[in-house]
Amino acid sequence: MFPFENRENAAAITCTHVLKKGQPILYAYHDEDDDWQFLCGAEHGEADAMVVSLKEMYEHDPSIADLATLPMGMYAERTSKEEAWKQDS
Numbered sequence: 072m073f074p075f076e077n078r079e080n081a082a083a084i085t086c087t088h089v090l091k092k093g094q095p096i097l098y099a100y101h102d103e104d105d106d107w108q109f110l111c112g113a114e115h116g117e118a119d120a121m122v123v124s125l126k127e128m129y130e131h132d133p134s135i136a137d138l139a140t141l142p143m144g145m146y147a148e149r150t151s152k153e154e155a156w157k158q159d160s
């Protein structure tokens with residue numbers, strides 16, 4: 072079951088490192104507009120950004136289900152894919 076309260080086609084901003092190069096998601100942000108960012112934690116230029124649906128992101132990495140309760144305006148980080156997410160505002 073889709074774990075997020077958002078509609079499945081909510082916007083998820085990610086980077087080429089995560090989607091194309093298999094880097095782990097280490098930074099997540101749930102913004103005030105109820106959209107999401109899932110990034111690898113490296114520096115990014117505009118050319119690195121990709122927009123997919125939240126559902127595609129979840130299918131790419133089901134471990135983001137742990138972030139389904141992250142409130143808007145909060146971000147979460149982890150130091151590796153094996154670590155638990157740490158939330159902060």
Ligand SMILES: [Zn+2]
Nearest residue numbers: 086088111113
């Ligand atoms: Zn990246």
